Amino acid sequence: MADVSKGERQNGKVYVIMKYTFYYRGDLSSCNYSCEYCPFSKEKQNSANLYNDKLQLERFVSWIKNKDWKDRKISLFFIPWGEALIHTWYQEALIELSQMKFVNKVVVQTNLSCDLDWLDNVNREKLALWITYHPSQVNMNIFAGKLQALREKGLQFSVGCVGKKEYKNEILALKKKLETLLFKNVYMWVNAYKDEGIDYYSQDDIRFFEHIDKYFMQNLKDYESLGKECRTGKSVFFVEGSGNIRRCNFERGVLGNIYNTELEAIVCNDKCKNKICDCYIGYINIEELNLTELYGNRILERIPIEMG
Numbered sequence: 001m002a003d004v005s006k007g008e009r010q011n012g013k014v015y016v017i018m019k020y021t022f023y024y025r026g027d028l029s030s031c032n033y034s035c036e037y038c039p040f041s042k043e044k045q046n047s048a049n050l051y052n053d054k055l056q057l058e059r060f061v062s063w064i065k066n067k068d069w070k071d072r073k074i075s076l077f078f079i080p081w082g083e084a085l086i087h088t089w090y091q092e093a094l095i096e097l098s099q100m101k102f103v104n105k106v107v108v109q110t111n112l113s114c115d116l117d118w119l120d121n122v123n124r125e126k127l128a129l130w131i132t133y134h135p136s137q138v139n140m141n142i143f144a145g146k147l148q149a150l151r152e153k154g155l156q157f158s159v160g161c162v163g164k165k166e167y168k169n170e171i172l173a174l175k176k177k178l179e180t181l182l183f184k185n186v187y188m189w190v191n192a193y194k195d196e197g198i199d200y201y202s203q204d205d206i207r208f209f210e211h212i213d214k215y216f217m218q219n220l221k222d223y224e225s226l227g228k229e230c231r232t233g234k235s236v237f238f239v240e241g242s243g244n245i246r247r248c249n250f251e252r253g254v255l256g257n258i259y260n261t262e263l264e265a266i267v268c269n270d271k272c273k274n275k276i277c278d279c280y281i282g283y284i285n286i287e288e289l290n291l292t293e294l295y296g297n298r299i300l301e302r303i304p305i306e307m308g
Helices: 047-066 088-098 117-121 140-153 165-180 203-212 216-220 292-298
Strands: 003-010 013-025 072-078 103-110 127-132 156-162 188-191 236-240 244-246 254-257
Touching: 047 088, 072 088, 088 103, 088 117, 117 140, 140 156, 140 165, 156 165, 165 188, 165 203, 188 203, 188 216, 203 216
Parallel strands: 013 072, 013 236, 072 103, 103 127, 127 156, 156 188
Antiparallel strands: 003 013, 236 244, 244 254
């Protein structure tokens, strides 16, 4: 079943609105940054690869635009393998999608290295940015200046970083900078660095990152997910550039293809087949965690309700 909510009352009746969320990732797999912890910083794509990614995205936007959504509302979450917003076709897609009546919201992960002028054309009530700070790649004051520009434009965003211990000073400096700028309602999250195992963080490290992000332990934990009820496959789907659709980006089984299969035929009620779910974009969909109580309708952009 899809997520549902009551719509507006019309002619004495309350219409039920079904809600779907689509994660999208095309063939883009390159970045303008070179972070040592990210595999995509080492990837380079030629013009033919990038053009294919552009065509995939345009086809996806066209599918969204031309499908009869009837009494359904949709949210879109772009999770590229690389940096998308330096490419004009992503900027143009987000502008167009944010203007569509049946689109509830559009969220995109970004390092914010792009020019910001194009954001003047988006629907600011629908577009939100999930922004990652990479201390080795960008000057903190320049980065903070871009966050200030987003605030002035009225954009919603969260900002965070990978919790690498060697960048603690830079991460703390950004936290203090945000407080100086009076960004009281901007959530700064920390993604736990898990590549080196459970002993990577000392108790002092954990306390430090909890000072930055009060919900750091939530992300540090790996969640047992095998056999658990999950919104993926029911109201949340992962779409590849080819149109193939899967329950989530951590499961390989293909449910169908959006370009030749009706969505109703793709919906499944299977429980999770993976032993562990250790990434925010995955575990937020585990039903028993009830993380919508913490994030409400801004769970995709990772902004807790308490931030206002």
